Amino acid sequence: MKQFHAIAIDGPAGAGKSTLAKRLANELGYVYVDTGAIYRTVGYYIWICGIGGKDADGVRRLIDDVNVAIEYPGDGLQHMLLNGKDITGEIRTPEISMYASQVSAHKCVRDFLLDTQRDLAKTHNVVMDGRDIGTVVLPDADVKIFLTASPEVRAKRRWLELQEKGAKDTYEQVLADQLKRDEQDSTRAVAPLKQAKDAVLVDSSNLTLDETAARMLAIVKEKLNA
Ligand code: DC
Secondary structure (H helix, E strand, C coil): CCCCCEEEEECCCCCCHHHHHHHHHHHHCCEEEEHHHHHHHHHHHHHHCCCCCCCHHHHHHHHCCCCEEEECCCCCCCEEEECCEECHHHCCCHHHHHHHHHHCCCHHHHHHHHHHHHHHHHHCCEEEEECCHHHHHCCCCCEEEEEECCHHHHHHHHHHHHHHCCCCCCHHHHHHHHHHHHHHHHHCCCCCCCCCCCCEEEECCCCCHHHHHHHHHHHHHHHHCC
């Protein structure tokens, strides 16, 4: 019998996955695992090494030098350590978003990170969010939710978030970057973003955050018979 429960939340960039998955994890007392942050950490390393994210040979050459560790020191944040250095605050820029999307298309990167993600689910109750959690990483997850919203709504939310942080990006830039990432993430050959057959679709375009959270919790409770 399975010892731990796993809830997989997949969807495109800006659908609100991290906010909602974190909230769900808090409500359930599960560990929230942000797998995008893991890809961002690899993307960040490739970026500081001055290699292009699409450079397959360059990425393959460097991937063995990467040591990714995840820590939960209890401040509500998932801390990412790259070769021992905490880079949690460095990986949220639009540039690293694009790098993460590019490096995540390489099979060597996905293979490299697969066990790290699976091991977390073997040892904890998890709410894990990403692009391929329900399809590849945890195909036997107890609950799978595919969370999406229209591209315009997602871009608007991301743009407002960036504005709050003082970034100068225009809405049009954010939308263009997001469409590019959507395209890259869903058309790559290895583990593309797609809804698992047994995932429940939640479209948050016309829902508030609270409404979306309530819907997700109801789905989880129903599936777990809680
Ligand atoms: O969720 P995010 O925006 O932080 O993810 C950054 C990039 O990482 C995303 O554009 C694609 C990649 N990613 C992935 O390929 N698979 C995952 N499970 C999570 C993220």
